[in-house]
Amino acid sequence: MADAAEDKRNQPQDPLIEALRALLGDRLSTAQAVREHHGKDASYHAMEAPDAVAFAESTEEVSAIVKLCARYKRPVIAFGTGTSLEGQVQAAQGGICIDLSSMNAILEVNEADLDCRVQAGVTRKTLNAHLRDTGLFFPIDPGADASLGGMAATSASGTNAVRYGTMRENVMGLTVVLADGRVIRTGGRARKSSAGYDLTRLFVGSEGTLGIITEVQLRLYGIPEAMAAAVCSFDTLEGAVDAVILTIQSGIPVARIELLDELQVKAINAYSKLDYPVKPTLFFEFHGTEAWAKEQAELVGEITGEYGGSNFQWATRQEDRTRLWEARHNAYFACMALKPGAGAWATDVCVPISRLAECILETRKDIDASGVLAPIVGHVGDGNFHLTFLIDPDEPEEMAKAEGVNERMVMRALAMGGTCTGEHGVGTGKMRFLQAEHGEALAVMRQLKVTLDPDNIMNPGKILTV
Incomplete structure (x- = not known):
């Protein structure tokens, strides 16, 4: 019966599908393979396909698509690269998936002010490749080559967050399409503002439940003069974690500190053809001048020694550092190979x-x-x-x-x-824990959702129920 109902939704008489086809032509797909691809993220959550996938190319098109969905009160789910991990892109109630991957223009780079503006479909690797000759980079690195709009929508962070913060600290402004199709711009290029409510932070982490992010204004940073990486093994998991705690409490501005337990080290050794001791292990990276990076590393070396750290292996050459961090980023695939x-x-x-x-x-x-x-x-x-x-x-x-x-x-x-x-x-995976974490504040979140999306069409069934 469910398949029959889905087929019926996709018949030509569906007025929303026909209206979208008139707007987008062959950039609207109801092909089963396309819909299934867009109904699944990188997580274990089951695939739930949308009724159709709309490939948008501009904020104006996203607005037009959302207006049509609002008219027919049909769900709208934004899709970047599909690398989310809590079922954020599932179309649990059908509806229209808006694929933003073609919105991949880098709109401006302001080198003197250390900021840039990009369309939501630009990926972090594409941005950093574009910035390479400017001496600037964008540091937020969740591992996957995620879209920057998706990273903002999920408040992503990753390996560099200990030094540079998360997306919440590095998004300066947004262009957002609301549930009724209105387009708003939040924040700006000023480094601080006390003018009104902070709508930028409201939409960062909202996972498409309040609006669809189509452009992002981002902070940039100067590429450090020197980078050094190191790997250190420990006899116990407790020793490794205690070394991390003292490093942070000592105020050493380490760029990255990653922990891998014995099982994870075994996995990456096999998957990435490495030979680290199968023990709890820390990966470090230090940024700064040559002298400052060396001083940070020496301080951390002393701390790790206090907690049983050994086999301190350095990676100062670019190719060695790249290999180390590729192994860390491939940890998920290494796990699966176990x-x-x-x-x-x-x-x-x-x-x-x-x-x-x-x-x-x-x-x-x-x-x-x-x-x-x-x-x-x-x-x-x-x-x-x-x-x-x-x-x-x-x-x-x-x-x-x-x-x-x-x-x-x-x-x-x-x-x-x-x-x-x-x-x-x-997404859907952590919804049941929000009441325990937020208490009465969850009711306020629900009020915000109802106010901005009264018909509950924006990625319904994610974060909270209304």
């Missing part, structure tokens, strides 16, 4: 840095007791760590064990003053 045929469920939490060791160690004990295979990796410099459960979604017992570990980890993090998600976002 258990061929398994599904990968990635989840994360973030806690105050002083509670990080306790949270990670308790979570590791819980994983081991459950019998589930789940490596730990994290951007531990800001208290954020991740699990990747390697499970068979068709095995109820395995799923139940993983769900139990995930729930206990989240509630542990909340009890420590942390959050249910440091950077993956909410």
Whole structure:
């Protein structure tokens, strides 16, 4: 019956589909393969296809598409590169997916003011390739070559967040299409403003539930004179985490600190053809002048030695650093190779840095007791760590064990003053934890949603229910 209903929605008599086809021509697709591709992100969440996919090329077109969807009260889901991890692009109620990948123009770069404006479909690697000759770069690096609009919508961060912050700190302004098709511009190029409500931060992290981001104004940074990376192994997970905590508390401005537990090191050794000791391991990167990067590294070397760190391996050449960080970014695929045929469920939490060791160690004990295979990796410099459960979604017992570990980890993090998600976002996967995290503030979020989207057409079923 569900298939019959879907087929009926896609028949020529569907007035919305016909209106969109008149607007977009062959840039509207109802092909099954296209719809299925746009109904699935990089997570374990099941595919739920939209009724059609509209390939927009401008803010004006996005506005026109949304106006038509508003007229017929049909859902609208924005799609960038599909790399989200909590089911943010699923079309649980059908509707129209707006693919923004063709909106890939870099609109302006203001070198003197260290900022730029891009369309939402520009990816972070494309922007940094464009900036290379200017001596500037955009540092937010979630691993995947995500679109900058999508990164803003999910408030992404990644390996550099300990030094440069998250998207929330680096988005200066936005162009947003609202649920009724109106286009608004928030923020601007000034480094600070006290003029009215901060609408930019409202839309950053809203996951397309309040409006569709079509342009982003971003902060840029000068490429450091020197970069040095290092890898250090530890006998215990506790020693590695305690070294991180003291490094941060000492005020050393490390650019990246990444933790990998033994299982994750084993995985990347096999996948990326490396030979690191199979022990809890930290990856570091230091930015600054030659002298300052060297001084930071020496200070961190002393700290790691206090906590049992050994095998300090340096990577100062560009190709060595690239290989190291490619291995880290491929951690997800390395995990999957540990258990061929398994599904990968990635989840994360973030806690105050002083509670990080306790949270990670308790979570590791819980994983081991459950019998589930789940490596730990994290951007531990800001208290954020991740699990990747390697499970068979068709095995109820395995799923139940993983769900139990995930729930206990989240509630542990909340009890420590942390959050249910440091950077993956909410989507559908973390919705059930928001009441515990936000309390009465969740009701205020719901009021904002109803005010801006009274017909609940903007990515319905994500973050909260109305």
